[in-house]
Amino acid sequence: MAKFNTSCPSGFPEWTPAQERVAQKWIATIRDVFEKNGFMPITTPLVEREENLLSKGGNPKEMYVLKRILDEEGDSSHSGNALRFDHTVPLALYVARHFNELSFPFRRYAIGPVLRGERAQKGRFRQFDQCDIDVVGSENLSLKNDAMVAAVIIQIFERLMPEQKFIVRINNRKILTGIANFLNISSQKFLEIWDHREKVTGEEFNKKLNELVPSGKKEKFREICDFAITQKKNPNVWHSSDWENWFDVHKTFGMLNKESAEGAEELITVCRILRNDLGISPKQFEPDFSIARGLDYYTGTVYETHLVGYESLGSICSGGRYDDLAEVFTGKKLPGVGISIGLTRLLSQLFEAKLIDVDRSSPSEILIVSASEKAEKECLALSSQIRSWGYPVENYLEDKKLAKQFDYANKLGIPYVIVVGEDELNKKCVQLKNMKIGDQEEISRDTLQAVLEKKL
Amino acid sequence: MAKFNTSCPSGFPEWTPAQERVAQKWIATIRDVFEKNGFMPITTPLVEREENLLSKGGNPKEMYVLKRILDEEGDSSHSGNALRFDHTVPLALYVARHFNELSFPFRRYAIGPVLRGERAQKGRFRQFDQCDIDVVGSENLSLKNDAMVAAVIIQIFERLMPEQKFIVRINNRKILTGIANFLNISSQKFLEIWDHREKVTGEEFNKKLNELVPSGKKEKFREICDFAITQKKNPNVWHSSDWENWFDVHKTFGMLNKESAEGAEELITVCRILRNDLGISPKQFEPDFSIARGLDYYTGTVYETHLVGYESLGSICSGGRYDDLAEVFTGKKLPGVGISIGLTRLLSQLFEAKLIDVDRSSPSEILIVSASEKAEKECLALSSQIRSWGYPVENYLEDKKLAKQFDYANKLGIPYVIVVGEDELNKKCVQLKNMKIGDQEEISRDTLQAVLEKKL
Structure with missing residues (x-):
């Protein structure tokens, strides 16, 4: 036999059936919440033109292009194509392709794999599922959408992890770029350092920023940091019922410049809608001035989501507001707001932290086992009947000892086994x-449906 | 503005949201039937090692390999990988990777895209979704599985297209290879011609086979063809309640050789289990000696599924029994039986034939519209409430005229619009x-849930 290396290619992992069952349930729940909020499903191709992907922020180091092993002469239609690395560039292309058929605001969701030629390392995958929603406006898009999108994050994790506390942290990029402008430093440089605030010690952070801040503005900047850090250390001040502290935001950022003031105003509005109009508990979200979302293309609201007690997992759902989705393709102003759940990465972390139960491989609730050749026909008919009652069920059809058949059910986590032999045929049970628990009961065929309804 | 060609790359189409909604519903139904029959979900990577894909029947002309635009020095982990072209080779690799963890028979399903560098033409896609189930045994696999798998096809199309008649046509490869052996002609050549029987005229078919059949066996072969064609022209003879005609199969094929007799016996057994044990109506399946499934790797039972009245669509779900899933990777005998639905191709045909309704883009049942600034807060709270009752709902949040908002609902196919203005605020309605139908009713807030429950 020739030797084949059958392992998964590096960076392309696969779940066990038990893990996959969890992944499928999560996808179904996420899809349901997206649809309950009126988002339409879009599945764009895995493959787009290379130059289109590159023109909207694709990193050529990470992008996979397609070649055929054997290219036929004269058929150039396969070349120049590459695999999508996110759902946002395909969304921009989708809007460009279908601009005249779309109704704005355009609310779409996308769930599926994206591929990146990343360096292989723990927790980094080269293929992973992302679950995205975006609302895209034509020319304008109301700030209320920024609150609605945060509310969707909250609905999702309430349903996915009902026992687990989580918090959506919200900031506004204009506050940060306003600070950078006030300090006369490059906003990109500022955002980079600000974004890494939690990854370095306070000393390092202060040192890095101090180097950048002009001497005349050091005192004011210290005040801003104090405010941001106080807020961070004591998020409860944000939730005081008299909203008093909201004025501090204006006091602190409003006097820097118009941009910061606008960012503060937007952030306050989004939080107010969430709390006052959508009735969301202040325990589930907080304004957080440390959120920057790295070097992404966001221009206003930015979100992160953290599991309380598991902050080291990082943000489990992030996103924000952007001014320009597809101008390069459409020549039109298309502002939007969206979020993305990196499902593969999140689940692999949760599986590793044993935060999710994955002990059942099979969807079957019942395995039907025949204890005698004469009962085989009855066992097949019985599975059709039980299935028609709505329960997942399978027959063990191979000629093996009973112990082996029970073993099969055990290994797959099938909770019930029904055995029919000649005795049961005669007694119609x-x-x-x-x-x-290993417990066994004799159930008459007449009452079987009622008994299963109780147990399953 | 630079000019970009934003169209989908050739062979990589995308659905409209309304079509995508149908596709998602079909996938959910197919998944549910698979799980109700105890099949476990497996999602293998899109990417596998090129040599593994080639070793199990991959066509190098159709296979896409991955390259990075920029390859970093010393990182060879991206090379030698290619995109999967079906779910069967990845299944073989999955079984090889996880052999010691698996319980046999291993029942898995896979739903997702596969990619082939086909020549671009109508109805041929380079990326398409396939929905597969397979039962894989270790050393042996009971023939009963062949009947169960046919029953799954029937369950699926009963649920997907309850108004549409369809028929699963079943044959056994051993009958055909037995005929070829009896005639002393290459079974591959025979299968090829047999498989194309319906695509050519009777004359052409006869001429082609006559050339191959040795003169001493022409009479017997004529008898076989007559039997197969009579059966084909009058499928009802197969469904006579006295099973008389089943003996003709043995009479016709049993005397050719052991292989044909075995095939006939297996075919009869599968049909008997379907009809007698699983209680499936003989209108939903028929033995059909013309089915060959081309040059695939099947060795026993083969299936095709046809929509009655739309036979020109070809088979909408096909599959069969094979002896060897993964011997090249595992050195072990792993027989299996499985089916595949080419979902993308099937749906694109059904959309084109207008056999499926696709007039609704949005999942929203209700669009909530505020007729006054004062009502905006109430409208947001109302959508949270309606959503908590379980209905998909969205708010129109942009500052546009009412007519424009109604237009939005119309275009997306949202069936109901709720309007709240100052009057309604005051009257709590x-x-x-x-x-x-354009009909408008005033509903009090107290009775809204009950009214929606009736209407939705």
């Missing part, structure tokens, strides 16, 4: 075995 | 407009 089945043996119903609970695989977890 | 809403205006509920049915967008299809």
Whole structure:
């Protein structure tokens, strides 16, 4: 036999069936919340033109292009194509392709794999599923959408992890770029350092920024940092019922410049809608001036989401507001706001932290086992009947010892086994075995549906 | 503005949101039927090692390999990888990777895209979704699985197209290879001609086979063809309640050789289990000796599925039994039986034939519209409430005229619009407009949930 290396290519992992069952349930829940909020499903191709992907921020180091092993002469239609690395550039292309058919605001969701030629390392995948929503406006897009999108994040994690506390942290980029402008330093440089604030010690952070801040503005900058850090250390001040502290935001940022004031105003508005209009508990979100979302293309609201007690996992759902989705393709102003859940990365972290139960591989609730050749026909008919009642069920069809068949159910996590032998045929009953507690009951065929309804 | 060609690359189409909604519903139904029958979800990577894909029947002309635009020195981990072209080779690799963790029979399903560098032509896609199930045994696999798998096809199309008649046509490869052996002609050549029987005229077919058939066997072969064609022309003889005609199969094929007799016996057994044990109506399946499934790797049962009245669409779900899933990777005998639905191709045909309704883009059942600035807050709270009742709902949040907002609902196919203005605020009611019939009712907030429950 020739030797093949059958392992997954580096960076392209796969789940076990039990993990995949969780992933599928999460996708179904995420999809349901997206649709409950009126987002339309879009599935764009995995493959787009290379120059289009590169023109909207694609990193050529990470981009996979497609070649055929054997290219036929005269068929150039395969060349110049590459794999999508996110859902945002394909969204821009989708809007460009279908601009005249679309109704704005255009609310779409996308769930599916994206591919990046990353360096292989723990927690970095080269193929991973992303779950995105975006609302795209034509010319304008109301700030209320920024609050609605945050509310969607909250609906999702309330349903995915009902026992787990999480918090959506919201900031506004204009506050940060306003600070950078006030300090006369490059906003990109400022955002980079600001974004890494939690990854370095306070000393390092101060040192880095101090080097950048002009001497005449050091005192004012210290005040801003104090305010931002006080808020960070004591998020409760933000949730005081008299909203008093909201004025401090204006006091602190409003006097810097118009941009900062506008950012503060927007942030306050988004938080007010969430709390006052959408009735969302202040425990589920907080303004947080440390959020910057790195070097992304955001221009206003930015979001991160953190699991309380598991902050080291990083943000599990992020996004923000942008001014320009697709001007390069459409020549039109298309502002939008969106979020993305990096599902593969998130689940792999949750599986590793054992925050999710993954002990059941099979969807079957019942395995039907025949204890005698004469009962085989009855067992097949019984599975059709139980399936028609709505339960996932399978027959063990191979000629193996009973112990082996029970073992099969155990290994796959199938909770119940039904055994039918000649005795049961004669008595019109089945043996119903609970695989977890080992308990076995004789159930008459007449009452089987009622019994299953109770147990499943 | 630079000019970009933003169209989809050739062979990589995308659905409209309304079509995508249908595709998602179909996938959910297919997934549910697969799981109701105890199949476990597996998602293998899009990317596998090129040599593994080639070793199990990959066509190098159709295979896409991955390159990075810029390859970093010393990082060779990206090279030698290619995109999967089906779900069967990845299944073989999955079984090889996880052999010791698996319980046999291993029942898995896979739903997702595969990629082939086909020549671009109508109805041929380079990326398309396939939905597969397979049951894989270790050393042996009971023939009963062949019947169960046919029953899954029937469950799927009963749910997907309840109004549409369809038929699963079943044959057994051993019958055909037995005929070829009896005639002393290459079974590959025979299968090829047999498979194209319906694509050529009877004359052409006869001429082609006559050339191959040795003169001493022409009479017997004529008898076989007559039998196969009679059966084909009058499928009802197969469904006579006295099963009389089943003996003709043995009479016709059993006397050719052991292989044909075995194929006939297996085919009869599969059909008997379907009809007698699983209680499936004989209108939903038929033995059909013309089915060959081209040059695939099947060795026993083969299936095709046809929509009655739309036979020109070809088979909408096909598959069969194979002896060897992964011997090249595992050195072990792993027989299996499986089917595949080419979802993208099937749906594109059904959309084109207008067999499926695709007039609704948005999942939203209700669009909430504020007729006054004062009502905006109430409108946001109302959408949270309606969503908590389980209905998909969205707010129109932009500052546009009412007519424009109604137009938005119309274009997306949202069936109801709720309008709240100052009047409605004061009277604690809403205006509920049915967008299809144009009818508008005033509904008190107290009774809104009950009214929606009736209408939605």
